[in-house]
Amino acid sequence: MSNAPPDADARRAARPVVCYPPDRLPAPDAGWMARLRAGLTPRETLTVPPRTARCLRVPAGHVLRISCVQGPQVGDLNLWNADDLSERFYSGKTRALYGTHLTTGHRLWSSFPHLRPMATIIHDSLAWYGFDADGAGVHDVIGTRCDPYTDHLLSGGQYHHCCHSNLVRALAAATGLPPDRAEPHVHDVFNVFMCTGFTRDMHQYFTKASPVRPGDHIDLFAEIDLLAALSACPWGDCASNSTETACCHPLDMTVLAPDPDALTGWQPPAPNGYDRSHGA
Template sequence: MKKPIDAEARRAVKPVICYPVDALPQPDMAAYEGFRAQAKKIDEVVVPPRDAATFSVPAGGFFRITSVEGPQVGDLNLWHADDLTERFYSGKTRALHGTHVTTGQRLWSSFPALRPMVTIVQDTLDWYGKDEFGGSVHDVIGTRCDPYTHNLLSGGHYHHCCHSNLTRALADATGLPLHEAETHVHDVLNVFMCTGFTRDTGQYFMKASPVRPGDFLEFFAEVPLLGALSTCPGGDCSAEHSSDQAACYPLLVEVFETPKRALAAWNQPPANGYDRSHGR
């Protein structure tokens, strides 16, 4: 097609942020720091390579994901512990906070609740920022590696994709049949993964994660949580994310409980106040 004479003027229109977040209630990071100082470790789970595991976190508690042996990416799912239909909503989190998240930002839950599920309180990779390729760490872009896309692109039947790992872990934790558990597995927070979009084609890319043993990402639980973490079969995702050849390492999840007396003045965020009856 012939380029219109006003093409450059159309391109030069300034963008507008879709969801200004200035009006959002800001997390009280000082209060969370005080809670953390009193919190006691109550559980830990080591997630083996190319596998997944679940964990539970009380409201007002914390959980920390740590690299313990080598550079490893993890795929995180979160559900409200009392209602699996309220789950982490990566798309809305991305719309509110951007493609990658770090300290002080939140992971939001699905409709109709649409409330903070967790707040990121510590991130040892926050120094990374954005690199020259447009890459950054901890993305809410990718959907999780899955056997369906793998089959579509290569004809393979790989059973240790993060989608499959998360499905099995959730089924084991809840007693749900695999086909029912699978319906609750959702788009993830790609913990430690370094990703972005190419400038020329706009394609999703990944590169070797900057994570090293001792690096961690820590969250404050705004609601009671059931979490599941998969160690990506691509290891640090420097080359591929569905592989039996990539070097893979475990990840450690630690759970901390804040004493109830310390939480006396804190309240869980309420579910979204939108009155759905007016739209029906």
């Protein structure tokens, strides 16, 4: 390590600046979210078996509920515009806008050039968790998804039932695309129920046992027509760093329809208004 300059302490003392102040974002109304949830009616439920993934369409104005049903389990979620797979969830920008973990009132934003809300979290039964003594929180947008390429780098193996491959197979089955054409559409995930943070010393990404229990759920209001894919992670509740010993459980995806009166005045958000000229 190079020697520190004489003004090292002064350089480190620079004031941090929040890049994207959240008060500049349009925020959902808490009263409206409560009224919406009060009139929800289940329309379709799909069970995602352990160590696999499934896809489900969620019409705009409906709610996707992801539920823990048997035992502690985390899920890796991908979202696409149901009519245009090129518009997909943008975890990096969502993280830059809200922080490392999401909860009620946060929105899941789509990729460039669209950059609009795809879904709004209107309820989170784990909102009570906050951040613990290790700096960990629930529902992160920092992990990328377990994948066969990193596994091959680390172990030399051929691991096909990781979340990345699960999502590839689920998207291929839902769209009719062959796996090699479906794979480029799979993207960094919203880690539902996962409890994660960064170590204090080296700032390395870590997981710990999820606090989720049967009955816990998170509700996502679909701002546009969505295709959602959820993988029931082979790491179970992520209490250990081994898929061989992990106890895995199914997750439920439920589409709920609101009372039509609750949507009075609501419109799906338009794509971002930037003119895309890029100064040319």
